[in-house]
Amino acid sequence: MTKRVAIYGRISTDKKAQTVENQLRELNEVAVRLGWTVVAVHTDEGISGAKGRDQRPGFDNLLKGVARKEYDMIAAWSVCRLGRSLQDLVAFLADIQARGIDLYLHQQALDTSTPSGRALYQLMGVFAEFERAMVAARVKAGLQRTREKGTRLGRPPMSDEKIEQIKMALEAGRGIRATARETGASTTSVMRIARSLTVEVDRADPVAA
Secondary structure (H helix, E strand, O other), X not given: OOOEEEEEEEEOOOOOOOOHHHHHHHHHHHHHHHOOEEEEEEEEEOOOOOOOHHHOXXXXXXXXXXXXXXXXXXEEOOHHHHOOOHHHHHHHHHHHHHOOOEEEEOOXXXXXXXXXXXXXXXXXXXXXXXXXXXXXXXXXXXXHHHHHOOOOOOOOOOOHHHHHHHHHHHXXXXXXXXXXXXXXXXXXXXXXXXXXXXXXXXXXXXXXX
């Protein structure tokens, strides 16, 4: 059965030596050679791969076609055309794989419809997991160093004076939001103090001014 293929091309503002047309020409040549049927072409020009889906209309349209299962395969000139993050790429691959869609990357000679391509995809997943673990380890180590230096983590404790101000405002009948505005405290903190009081604090609308 002929594969329905969507081609995606992208250039960044810092890639003056390359054009979307060059990418599309090479991918169309591959499609002819392998007998694919190109059913869609999506492009983003002058847009960085670090941008999100909402800032890449071509990529957004590609993903909409993925959701509608309009393609059997997606073809891109290089992995960096899809995005700059390995983690984002693996998430993208997992999404299209869940819908039975394969990926072809011309420069990396990756075709997930082949056994070797699937193996490479799994290896990429391992590296992405390793990257996440390394980030988590660095964050944990940083927090530990902060604790060892005696630096307090999180917000500083609220002063007794401010707590009394909040209580007085609540007992005077002020609402949660109004009290928060007057005292400079968060609504969460005001609500916590309100629960500790025996007074009624606007039970019908506890966050009304």
